[in-house]
Amino acid sequence: MGADREGGARRRPVRAVAYAACGVVLLAGCASMPDSGDLRDVESTPRQDTQVRVFAMPPQQDASSTEIVQGFLEALTSDDPHYDTARKYLTTAAAKTWRPESQATVLANGPSIQATGRPADQDDADSVTYLLQGSRVATVDAAQAYAPSDGAYRKTVHLTKDAKSGQWRIDALPQGVVLGKSDFQRNYTSVDKYYFASDTSAGETGQPVAVADPVFVRSTVDPTTQVVRSLLSGPTTWLGPVVRSSFPTGTALKKGVSGLAPDDQNRVTVPLNVRASRIGAAKCTEMATQLLFTLRNLTPTVDSVALQSVTGAHMCDVDEDQAEATAWRASTKRPEYLYFLDSKHRLVRMPTAGTGTGAVAVPGPFGAGTRPLRSVAVARDERTAAGVTGDGRDLYVTSLASDGSLGGAVLTSHGATADDRLTAPSWDARGDLWVADRDPGKPRLYVLAKGVGQPLTVQVPELNGRIKDVRVAADGARIALVVEKDGEQSLYVGRIERTKSGDQQEVSVLELRSATPGSEEVTAMSWAGDSRLVVVGREQGGVQQTRYVQVDGSTPDGPAPAALTGVRAIAASEDDRVPLVADSQDDGIVRLPTGDQWQKVIKDGSAPVYPG
Template structure:
């Protein structure tokens, strides 16, 4: 399930539909159906081939209540596009009222179901109730947005027997669907849809920044058409306040369009309704760029998108959508940076090659001010360094002869651990950093890396910020937040609001959401894709782990990074062609995709790529 397919495993070729046991078609789990008693649960199927298509079966003639509930729960895990087979387990009124696409609840295992005991049996009363239970792992809402969840799940299914046909059917049930984690992973895939940053946020090329909005779609239920419909409906609630879409309000697929498929030249034609009929060429190009960004995260082979409305072609985009917007970092990182044994900022080629570091041009590489951490602007023209004791922040240009000047920020924290964090540059040349002083903890922003620091509002923050990493899109930020004995990764959106009568904006980080519910102690983090991060942390059993996570807290497709012990810092870029770098007990080490960790230098700390 990887939304960042540019940095993870590509989609494998689709196989033919498979048919197996459990009758004529393959049923999820292939569980037997007892005719009485409690259900042991619809077991999730983690070992099943993710490309095998699964069909549901209609309710058996004269099915018992237990068989009916079992069959219904299994039908929820099938590849039936509109859950028509699952609806056959419901009464006519219940089927009309049920909205299966209202959301998905994901449980650690398949839902357990047991019949609620009554003084009189169902054969006497003509009705019965089953209780569903389980442990929640996540939810996917109606916008297809994933969110980690915890706690218990409880719901009721009420059944009644038709007095004429004597057939049992479900007449009351919760909205949405429920399934185990294994079935969820088989049924759904994560894909990014793309919008443009609003409020003037641009990429490093000064074009509008393309922002990835990860959603989950059903993998074998025409995912391409699902993604186009999802894009036309607009962004999810988390990003809606900070992004815009080029599609006019009310734009949808033209009436009668049910499936979208590229032709033999990998060109996709998208017929739209009349809401898009009057768009100009520039607006249409932006619309096509959104579609290309979105669909290439699902199917990288698509080469062209053509938009139509009525009998008229609006525009066609064959060149890279980067002509309309900046996705991620437009310039590939030239150098890897770190602090050497003399506490200077040094650099070396980002790709495989020379392993001999050189001091960066300018004062940060001269060693007169000893450093413990640093950050380099995305264009590699400016650097920021935190003094060795963590008290001061210096900013200087990376050119020969450049002076450092006075510190732009000071912390009054009494110990090194209570002072400044490693800074982070955004694509607009602004510098972000947190002061961990317990008496005055703050998240700060220095516009263009200079001037009076602007205090960033963080409503809802519960804990102290230990690490700050701003995404290349400029509208999302990753914060490692410590509270008590735990430290967790949170992702929030960056909002900028004009302040009446003043030139400087009000900047806030809103709706912070946990992205690593399975880790007790997050040590370090770095963005590693449009919506993917690489995280180092400790699991509840005390074992340190490296893993990729999506910005929504889900786990992407593809293998985790190769194991490495004693990791203290991690560095990645949004470009998966650039190796992952870490500072561990072996010094600075590097990992190319599909390879093993290799030592770069023994004496070095705090590695960073531009950003």
């Protein structure tokens, strides 16, 4: 148990434990708790090595009502696939109606327990109610989508004593499961499942663009089968309006299939039901591609996926090369160059495949310094660039070719100061250019088709504040916005929806959700994966730090980047093989190779970017 509240004696649950040799931890449901009044925390099981599995103990004979509640809550944190042990703490009727998969509520610590009403376990007592309390951190819904949450958690469980057996059991309880943050981190893992953007194809290739849809699955309960079922059931509610699946409606695993795993050739064979029996070769390849992208995110050693019909016949298969030829995915597209501005505010570049520190001017007007620049963005194909002038007023788009010409500004801001004018621009995979005007008198988010179209005002109906920074996801289905309000700068991720009204296209950013709950100031950010961003900022009362966040607001596994002070800008590629790069007030342009420390590149430089 966690630390007791003031005025209570500390009492710990009895646990039966089997270590190392068998790799199993048993949780005993026999914790002794005070019968009334005092609040007690349910101890979160310390995070175990991934090879250690945790199983719950069933209720003991003549266990007290408090021991039953404690045992049930501990059973929720075990690796029991169907929560069968947890159901043993319930009455027969409650066990039939309880749906643990409907929602998981994550608390900062395990829930505190308090008996309400008359004291429990008195000789004449035959029922008792317990109040479960805690501070919410997040929820995971029935579709396995994570959402940050806050505020108090207060739910009750009711117990009755069986007249014949004399045993306490829970007969009324909230749906879903509740557990502490450390147990959640041990029991669940985040996995990106992949769909295709509804309204986006990649540049000149016309390939469908893969979009990552992160979900949380129980990490030791047949995770491969879980994530395949999740993929087949469709995208999460938030992402659903802007993506499509190549699987026909109603497609599911063949009845009775479980235990999906790679064979000795690192191939996963997925048997499907009859709904997938009448598809063409191209559609089958897209389906297998969705599966391969998803399963490689869970298990990187998977080399190929094969689809099998309900009769056991081979349908199609894809390996990594075939999948990448079928769909465009940002995290597999290694950029050729890193770009930044030199001391003369010209655009320069250096190869990503190397450790050198020499940079050369790009071909064309931006490299020649025709217009001193403040910020830049390079298109995904690295043939075109957009730049905002030093005063923040004008946006230019030009070719990165020696014969390129500058032409006129494609957008002009009328803000009073440079900080009230244009943000750094950003490109998506379809070749559209995004930028915000910070003019307080006329704040706008714009998109320019192919970078040269008429600036189209993007509707952001839920925006509460002023956009300070913009980074569109490569897939063109999501966008990250730093929004300032009342002196605080927060990071939000929104869904990009495109509709047509007559001959006019309308673009909106909808359902903004916080990617950095608790942050007071976000200084810089960049996409750093298909569903991950790198963020520089600080929490209230804290110091500046650099960390990774998921688009759903969760924190990904793995270490944060090495500490760096005075970061003004940061650049990352969706391809994590490419070093993180930052503009440090003290050291200029620096980079962070994987597993290393920050290295100086050039002292007099600014505004580093990778394509995007």
